[in-house]
Amino acid sequence: MIQAIFFDFFNTLGKFYPPRDQLQSSACTDFGINVTKKGIDKGYAFADAFMASTKSQYSLRDLTDKKKEEFFAEYERLILKGAGAMVSKDTAYQIWKRIRKMEYGIILFDDVLASLDLLKQQGLTLGLISNIDSDIGKLIDDLKLSPYIDFAVVSSEVGYEKPHPTIFLSALDKAQVQPFEAIHVGDQIEADVEGAWAVGINPVLIDRYSTNLDYKDHPRIKSLMDIYGLLPNYMDNVFK
Numbered sequence: 001m002i003q004a005i006f007f008d009f010f011n012t013l014g015k016f017y018p019p020r021d022q023l024q025s026s027a028c029t030d031f032g033i034n035v036t037k038k039g040i041d042k043g044y045a046f047a048d049a050f051m052a053s054t055k056s057q058y059s060l061r062d063l064t065d066k067k068k069e070e071f072f073a074e075y076e077r078l079i080l081k082g083a084g085a086m087v088s089k090d091t092a093y094q095i096w097k098r099i100r101k102m103e104y105g106i107i108l109f110d111d112v113l114a115s116l117d118l119l120k121q122q123g124l125t126l127g128l129i130s131n132i133d134s135d136i137g138k139l140i141d142d143l144k145l146s147p148y149i150d151f152a153v154v155s156s157e158v159g160y161e162k163p164h165p166t167i168f169l170s171a172l173d174k175a176q177v178q179p180f181e182a183i184h185v186g187d188q189i190e191a192d193v194e195g196a197w198a199v200g201i202n203p204v205l206i207d208r209y210s211t212n213l214d215y216k217d218h219p220r221i222k223s224l225m226d227i228y229g230l231l232p233n234y235m236d237n238v239f240k
Contacts (some may be wrong), residue, residue, distance in 0.1 A: 001235045002202070003124040005227065008162075008186030009132055011048075012206050012224075014143065017107045020044065024079065027098040031091065035083040041217040043082025047075045047213035052191035055131065055161040056159070061209055072096050108143055109208065115224040116148035122231070125175045128152040129168065129184065131161045131191070162188075163195025172201070183234070185227060202234060 003172030007013055017119070019039040019172045030034050051076065054060070054071065063071065073093035080095070081085050087095070116126060130136065130148050136152045140143075155161040161207065172179060186192020193203040197218065204227065205212060205220045212220065219230055 001179065002124065002183055002231060003177045003181040004120060004127060004172075004183070006127045006129045006171050006175075006184040006197060006201070007181060008184075008192050008206075009128060009130040009139075011187040011208060012185055012192075013112050013128075013145070014106050014108055014139075016104050018104055023099050023102055024083075025094075026102065027095050028080070028085070030098060031087075033080070033085050033087070033094055033095075035080070035085060039083030039085075040079065041209040042212055043079035044209070046082045048188055049190065050078055051075060052163065052188050056163050056190065059155070059161055061133070061156070065084070069093060097183075106139065106143070108145075109146075109224065111224045113144070113148070115227065116145070118225075118228050120148050122228075125150050125177070127171050127175055128154075129162065129186075131155045138160060159240050162186075162191040163198065165195070165199050168196055168199045172199070181232075183227070185221075185224070190214070204230065229236040 019051035021037040024040045025035050060068065060071065073089040073096065076096040077087060077089055080092060089173065119126060125237065126149055128136070128140070130152070132154055133156050136154050140149055140152065151174045153167055155167060158167050158170050160166040168184065172182060175182065180202070180226045183204055184192060184196035185204045187208065189205060189212065193205050196203040203218045205215055205218060207215070207220050207222060221227065
């Protein structure tokens with residue numbers, strides 16, 4: 001029986017506001033590039049897969065300033081490539097820097113609080129597993145997640161980033177559950193799904209932007225509320 005559910009943060013619980021496609025569109029317009037929301041969502045799928053693959057080898061925090069510049073130039077280039085805009089790495093990095101100067105905040109998806117409240121009523125332990133570098137405690141408080149999230153495990157404290165096993169094992173230790181008693185929900189196939197599966201945690205892919213429509217290896221959901229409907233299946237050992 002499932003005793004704990006862990007969540008990724010970005011694109012699972014929280015998102016940028018203004019939305020990422022609007023930030024990208026605004027920056028790209030300054031460079032004479034037009035993009036669409038659908039294209040940017042597709043591009044982020046490529047770019048985030050690149051990020052997950054990179055983080056499986058080493059932490060971005062350990063890179064030199066030059067290497068970080070090269071990484072984010074390629075990250076932005078992949079976003080724009082997915083949106084149908086072919087640009088050089090130099091132009092991509094200039095656009096990335098423009099976005100970083102914009103004012104934006106972080107908000108929750110509309111389904112988050114109601115979903116967490118419903119899961120909490122089932123007596124489940126709820127945790128957060130994230131590669132985020134900012135003050136996670138303040139973020140949890142600011143977004144009014146404190147009544148629902150029992151603990152957070154972040155890469156800056158553990159010393160490893162998803163999909164490294166250590167960060168998932170740390171969450172299991174905090175929740176005091178066995179891997180088969182836990183679910184991890186995240187939007188990245190390599191970092192979240194494969195990372196959780198590698199240590200025996202039941203993974204669920206949340207595909208809010210419909211960029212993984214053909215994914216079949218593990219449960220895929222569109223809304224966080226869908227987690228509640230999955231729980232009986234785990235009790236029947238369907239996904240084990």
